[in-house]
Amino acid sequence: MSMSEKDQNELQEGIKKGIDILNGVSTIGKASLEFLKDEKVQTGIKAGLGVIGGLGDIIKGLIKFTGSPDSPLVKEMQEMADKIELLGEKVSTNFDEMKALVTEVDFFANVLSPTFNLTRFMRDCFRHPGADANKNFLKFYERNPPLKLAFNLLTYLEQECLNPLKLAMDAEKSKSKETFDKWVHIFSKALGQFIIIEAFAAGLQGHKEDLLNIGFLFKVTIEIFDKVHxxxxxxxxEQNQAKNWEDVRKFVEELPKKHPNLTNSQVADKVEKKLNSYFWSFPMYLIVFDKSKKDIDYHYNVPAHHLIIESWEMKDWNGCNIIIYQSLLASMHSEDDYEEIKREVEDCKTGKLSFDGSVKDIIKNQLVEKRHLSSRYSFGALISDGTHPIIRAVNSDGHIWGPGWWVKADVKDVRDGKKNNTLHYFLIVSF
Incomplete structure (x- = not known):
């Protein structure tokens, strides 16, 4: 049957929301699935799945859809198809490389290949909407339901001799975190697609409100991430973290000699990649900024020198400064503590800081002693925005802002002749 104007409007609105949801699935990765035990996370995901199920419900009765290539609805359906295709590409990335590591198992045939094909059939429901596309999707779905694929994945992970992650790690002498993360990324993308496909199939079959299989998929996902953790x-x-820390220190020392002309962002990329090649039991801040004057452009406080790797003592590098801070205490703090440090740092954005020619004692004298910041925080830094700082959280699962909080703060210039100026410094505070 053809679509009524009402259905077309509902489909167009649903596709707009669906595109936003798929954008989230393709970029977030394991960030939300990893915390599915949290009821709030489940509620948020189910709200998005209702949109996907609604799209399936609207197009389930279509025999054929025709429209001008220039119409907004056709364009949005093609964009939706492109987004679905992108999800499939994310799962299939590095197929050849990974097959070389696990040729003795049928992991690809029983998990990833059907996932990829299911995604393509779902894509065709939007790229070539109509009865044929719907029929082809449901036919393949019935042979390869996402719940079955999820249990296949779980079965492989439960057996050492079939677990692709374990096999890949065992093939490496160093057992790099990069390889570990690569496989977790693949699992996450596949699980995310299972959930999206199941919601769409429920709508296409006329029971979009039935979330029973979604609930089972949530349980399998939670079980898989329990194993990952x-x-x-x-x-x-198993790893010698003290040795790894020294390896990173040497890497930072050698970086300017090997790559003297990198931008701050490029330096941060290289250092972050090096850090992420190891397993750490603590989160870190990585800060890269222009070479500048200590106590004027930047200053940091830290309780012990061994917690920091720094680069600016190298006189042969005219590029940038690097600070890497490891927070040994962050894991001991509760979510309430994280909310408190966020609130305190955010409150320092305006009206708290002044510059008299030096930033050396600003955190101590103007923030801690005046009780704007708690004295229990281990690390604090002020870095001028004129030094173009790059600030990144490393190994900080569950806290994308890192083991603390940071803001760009207004700093009143109180030097003679400068009293109407407002300077801007990044304030970074960590456990």
């Missing part, structure tokens, strides 16, 4: 702890325990 366990393996990560095991690999972290």
């Amino acid at each position: 366990k393996w990560k702890k095991e690999y972290t325990k």
